[in-house]
């Protein structure tokens with residue numbers, strides 16, 4: 001198992017990479033989408049939270065991440081003694097009609113294939129994705145964690161409709177009016193099936209694993225639209241859509257623990273060999289009432305998670321996902337450093 005660190009787009013800097021290495025990371029996961037772009041409700045010093053207006057504005061629909069850009073970032077990462085393990089998430093600008101079954105679907109499936117090919121060419125082994133209409137939406141923030149540390153939580157479902165032109169909590173077209181058309185769960189599963197069938201042969205060829213994040217928060221609907229993976233059993237359904245060995249999971253322990261059914265440890269045991277990488281954070285409670293916590297202070301037995309992964313031959317990376325903000329001059333960094341130290345110590349226990 002490898003200790004990794006996740007960085008946001010605006011954190012692709014030498015200092016941030018030094019910080020990751022100093023925390024003991026050997027691998028990094030990079031969010032190439034700038035979630036915070038023109039967002040009015042986000043601070044760049046924490047995970048994006050957003051409001052009903054979403055996180056921010058999606059990227060340039062005509063500018064896919066190029067081999068030159070990926071190579072340059074990879075060199076920068078490697079200059080700090082780190083390895084680029086994964087890209088986390090497609091840009092809604094590049095695949096909104098894959099999610100929405102819109103008129104640009106065929107061209108945007110080709111976008112996804114192109115991006116995956118380029119990852120393979122540059123030598124990035126994992127592409128994380130989240131097949132979701134509302135995305136990570138409907139959460140609140142407050143002094144929920146130990147000592148009044150600011151953390152994210154959920155206080156009941158949010159079903160306000162998604163404006164047209166927004167998907168996955170980002171704007172891909174700010175000129176539309178109205179709301180996103182209603183979608184059935186069956187339609188959403190069919191869209192995901194179409195996506196996997198279109199990209200997995202290319203992923204296999206490119207040596208890239210496609211890694212699915214579950215729906216965070218894991219409810220049957222968020223903002224009035226259905227969700228794909230909101231119970232542990234739905235991960236089985238996703239893997240069952242296509243038998244490709246590249247059909248893998250971005251296993252988010254916090255989100256699985258927030259689900260109303262199932263057992264986190266049993267779910268890890270069942271899927272360990274299909275996990276590309278792990279998000280490991282802790283949480284109190286389940287949907288629709290839960291709070292993110294410090295890694296040592298929630299419902300999840302972190303040591304047990306790591307033991308199960310090890311016993312089942314998991315060799316991928318673990319990253320801390322989110323952490324509460326600590327009261328000091330660098331609240332996000334302190335929270336992440338605390339999580340990294342805890343994970344590093346746990347990983348080194350026999």
Ligand SMILES: [Mn+2]
Nearest residue numbers: 252255279321
């Ligand atoms: Mn996660």
